[in-house]
Amino acid sequence: MVSRPRQTKSSEVVTIDLPSRLDLVTVVRMVISEAAAAAGVLKGDRLEDLRLVTSEAVTNAIQANLAVGGSGRVKIVCELGAKRVKLKITDQGPGMGAAMPLPDITHPDRLAIEGGFGVPLIEKLSDGAAKFTSTKKGTTVEVELSQ
Numbered sequence: 001m002v003s004r005p006r007q008t009k010s011s012e013v014v015t016i017d018l019p020s021r022l023d024l025v026t027v028v029r030m031v032i033s034e035a036a037a038a039a040g041v042l043k044g045d046r047l048e049d050l051r052l053v054t055s056e057a058v059t060n061a062i063q064a065n066l067a068v069g070g071s072g073r074v075k076i077v078c079e080l081g082a083k084r085v086k087l088k089i090t091d092q093g094p095g096m097g098a099a100m101p102l103p104d105i106t107h108p109d110r111l112a113i114e115g116g117f118g119v120p121l122i123e124k125l126s127d128g129a130a131k132f133t134s135t136k137k138g139t140t141v142e143v144e145l146s147q
Contacts, residue, residue, distance in 0.1 A: 012039060016076040020065035020091075029054045032078050032087070039080040046147050049125040050085060056118035057089040057141045064093025064139060072138070084127070084146035095134035 014035045018024050033051045036042045042050055065072035072092030079086040123130045126143035133140045
């Protein structure tokens, strides 16, 4: 379910609540990026960064839910401010455990390892540090991007 953007004092908020289906990642990416483009918040490369961050975070959330039976939902809240986009993705999966140590994504040894690029990409493309909060009830990823 996608809600109509609602207006707050200085921003618009788009909320999406969806079942754990990987075929919906494209729809979410399109809705979020089109909302940011229409609001004039991000352009060019930064709009592409938002698309990639959205895809990675939503894919990870859906996969987390699928890992525990797939009945959990993914909630996406996108706040479009005058100069920035705040994105918050919440799943109902098992939470993020201790990450296995991986070489830096730019290191040649990384080519031999399948997967594991989502979190480093999210962190690299967002402004400042991305925030990952895990509990027994799921994980929430919060990022901000500005032009």
